[in-house]
Amino acid sequence: MPLSQPELVNTLASLSLFADLSRPQVEQVAHRMSEESYPEGQRILRQGFTGSGFYVILEGEVAIRIDGEERARLGRGDFFGEMSILLGEPPVADVVTLRQLHVLHLGGPELEGFLREHPSVMFRMLRTIALRLRNASRWRS
Amino acid sequence: MAELDARPCPPGDYPVVVVGSGPGGLQTSYYLRRLGIRHAVLSADPAPGGMFRRFPFFQRLLSWTKPYGPVDRRSRGYEWYDWNSLLADEPENRAIMPELMDGTSSFPSRPEMELNLATYARRTGLEVRFGCRWESTRREGDHFVLGTSDGEYRARACVFAVGVAEPWKPDTPGFENVPHYVETRAPETYAGKRLFIVGKQNSGFELASGLLPWAQRIVLVSPRQVKLSVNTHSLLGIRARYIQPVEDEVLGGGVFMLNGPIGRVERSADGVRVFCVRSEGGGELVVDADEAIAATGFTAPLRDLPALGVSVFGQSRLPSLTNYWESTNVPGIYFTGTIGQASGGMKKYGLPSNSGAVHGSRYNARIAVQHLARKHFGFAPEQPAVEPSSLVDYLLNEATAAPELWNQKSYLARAVSLDPTQGMRDEGIVPLADFVDMEGSPAVAITVETDDTGDIHPAVYVREAGRPAVETLLGSQALHDFRTVDNRARLASVLKGLTAGTAR
Numbered sequence: 001m002p003l004s005q006p007e008l009v010n011t012l013a014s015l016s017l018f019a020d021l022s023r024p025q026v027e028q029v030a031h032r033m034s035e036e037s038y039p040e041g042q043r044i045l046r047q048g049f050t051g052s053g054f055y056v057i058l059e060g061e062v063a064i065r066i067d068g069e070e071r072a073r074l075g076r077g078d079f080f081g082e083m084s085i086l087l088g089e090p091p092v093a094d095v096v097t098l099r100q101l102h103v104l105h106l107g108g109p110e111l112e113g114f115l116r117e118h119p120s121v122m123f124r125m126l127r128t129i130a131l132r133l134r135n136a137s138r139w140r141s
Numbered sequence: 142m143a144e145l146d147a148r149p150c151p152p153g154d155y156p157v158v159v160v161g162s163g164p165g166g167l168q169t170s171y172y173l174r175r176l177g178i179r180h181a182v183l184s185a186d187p188a189p190g191g192m193f194r195r196f197p198f199f200q201r202l203l204s205w206t207k208p209y210g211p212v213d214r215r216s217r218g219y220e221w222y223d224w225n226s227l228l229a230d231e232p233e234n235r236a237i238m239p240e241l242m243d244g245t246s247s248f249p250s251r252p253e254m255e256l257n258l259a260t261y262a263r264r265t266g267l268e269v270r271f272g273c274r275w276e277s278t279r280r281e282g283d284h285f286v287l288g289t290s291d292g293e294y295r296a297r298a299c300v301f302a303v304g305v306a307e308p309w310k311p312d313t314p315g316f317e318n319v320p321h322y323v324e325t326r327a328p329e330t331y332a333g334k335r336l337f338i339v340g341k342q343n344s345g346f347e348l349a350s351g352l353l354p355w356a357q358r359i360v361l362v363s364p365r366q367v368k369l370s371v372n373t374h375s376l377l378g379i380r381a382r383y384i385q386p387v388e389d390e391v392l393g394g395g396v397f398m399l400n401g402p403i404g405r406v407e408r409s410a411d412g413v414r415v416f417c418v419r420s421e422g423g424g425e426l427v428v429d430a431d432e433a434i435a436a437t438g439f440t441a442p443l444r445d446l447p448a449l450g451v452s453v454f455g456q457s458r459l460p461s462l463t464n465y466w467e468s469t470n471v472p473g474i475y476f477t478g479t480i481g482q483a484s485g486g487m488k489k490y491g492l493p494s495n496s497g498a499v500h501g502s503r504y505n506a507r508i509a510v511q512h513l514a515r516k517h518f519g520f521a522p523e524q525p526a527v528e529p530s531s532l533v534d535y536l537l538n539e540a541t542a543a544p545e546l547w548n549q550k551s552y553l554a555r556a557v558s559l560d561p562t563q564g565m566r567d568e569g570i571v572p573l574a575d576f577v578d579m580e581g582s583p584a585v586a587i588t589v590e591t592d593d594t595g596d597i598h599p600a601v602y603v604r605e606a607g608r609p610a611v612e613t614l615l616g617s618q619a620l621h622d623f624r625t626v627d628n629r630a631r632l633a634s635v636l637k638g639l640t641a642g643t644a645r
Contacts, residue, residue, distance in 0.1 A: 022423055028401075031363065031364040032364075040469075043577075048611060050592070100461065107488065107492065108490055108491055110491060
């Protein structure tokens with residue numbers, strides 16, 4: 001079943017990325033990002049393609065694959081797509097749905113303005129990226 | 142009763158049933174008939190036209206038809222200049238819209254659009270059972286059974302082209318007393334009123350611009366900041382036709398646009414009192430108005446399809462669709478017309494397809510029918526041979542002039558397969574997201590794209606056997622003629638390895 005607007009706002013408020021936002025700010029985020037649904041097995045980010053977007057997973061699971069090899073999985077509350085937008089480069093990985101996926105989407109060109117408007121989201125995102133970097137370093141060492 | 146019995150498409154068994162007689166339903170029926178697939182078209186309305194029988198209120202469309210484009214009106218290329226005519230293979234049934242316009246605007250009026258659709262249905266001889274309301278849906282074996290006001294229809298596949306036109310309002314306290322956009326009255330009845338419009342999308346701005354000469358003051362409120370299509374480089378955002386209220390706001394001319402959610406609406410002695418929370422700063426703002434209107438959007442009237450297993454998402458309750466506009470959960474159920482926007486495609490740079498408008502959805506309907514015919518009825522698609530020496534010219538001609546590619550940028554593509562055993566074959570116009578993700582024989586697809594700077598250029602996607610597609614962007618050209626020396630050289634180089642082994 002689709003989420004009603006209050007349910008969507010509640011769901012967003014429960015995600016760590018948006019945990020520091022006030023209720024009106026979360027409502028603004030819910031209006032600013034668009035809800036999308038993808039079937040199982042669909043690529044959402046495509047390695048090497050320009051113009052990708054930023055996604056926050058509301059429900060479902062995706063695999064991150066580089067040259068066809070799975071590197072990680074992401075689920076509810078996780079986000080992806082920010083790296084290539086921040087760097088202005090095409091994604092270095094495919095992101096593929098493992099089952100039906102329900103996400104919030106923000107077009108790439110909107111991400112910078114969105115993060116500047118919501119520094120607390122930027123900080124949370126930075127922390128997650130730092131964690132990913134630390135885990136990747138541990139994994140390699 | 143005799144008159145009723147004379148209506149076409151009586152209840153019974155059909156290979157396909159189409160629901161809806163707006164642009165989506167008519168276009169779908171046209172292509173089913175071209176393929177010789179027997180079908181019934183059902184519509185609750187008394188005549189063709191769908192939403193254009195009622196909307197837009199202020200009686201002029203947002204989609205252009207330029208009567209004097211640079212190409213012949215009866216040619217395929219003219220479709221880029223005419224967003225409102227439905228497609229036809231016979232030249233005499235193409236480009237009906239410009240015949241009916243009076244020259245006062247390149248945006249047809251609502252009655253002109255309604256007449257355009259009725260004329261198309263009449264000239265092409267489409268048969269629709271009007272006054273027949275779809276009421277229920279169930280499955281029986283590998284068939285669907287549609288219960289209607291006239292009786293039951295059985296079909297192997299169903300196409301729902303029922304629009305996204307059911308009024309939707311949030312359940313904010315007090316909204317039950319706020320009329321929806323669809324309940325807007327004649328403009329003169331708003332003379333001298335302080336008007337509060339909930340929503341800052343095109344329907345809100347359509348009302349604001351239409352009521353500018355009448356209202357005393359107009360306040361538009363929604364959580365999100367207004368976007369303009371000229372800034373998003375797409376149809377996303379407020380269209381230029383509705384931009385006057387934005388200028389009035391900037392100049393302090395009695396129009397106000399505020400960002401923030403609405404907490405509640407109360408009745409007051411002389412109208413309504415609206416309690417808003419400003420997104421910027423978070424303070425409460427109370428606005429008194431004589432009248433409020435909720436321009437808060439629409440949902441797709443899917444009736445009991447979710448109970449049948451069709452999963453839906455978002456405020457508009459759109460069905461979750463494959464790249465061919467088929468339900469991801471219930472194979473055999475297709476959606477054409479504006480609901481097709483649920484199949485989002487690549488959304489490069491965040492730009493949506495034009496599937497929510499006639500100029501995009503008419504192509505989707507043609508492709509959906511071809512797909513349905515192949516999948517459910519074993520039709521083999523026509524795949525004419527392409528002369529290898531003309532491939533570069535063919536692809537660049539398509540990027541320069543193909544209406545499908547211009548009307549559905551980054552969404553539809555021209556594909557040519559390069560199978561060494563079959564020779565080069567034209568695969569037709571395909572959904573780009575499907576092409577780049579589908580593993581298959583070596584192939585190339587070309588599309589037209591807009592990037593974040595607004596630059597419009599071709600993009601080429603090359604698929605080699607067993608490997609994902611690779612993207613190559615070609616250069617833009619000042620007058621959008623992409624057949625440049627540089628693009629020819631670039632494209633030839635990209636195709637070189639692929640076409641070497643391809644013989645006719």
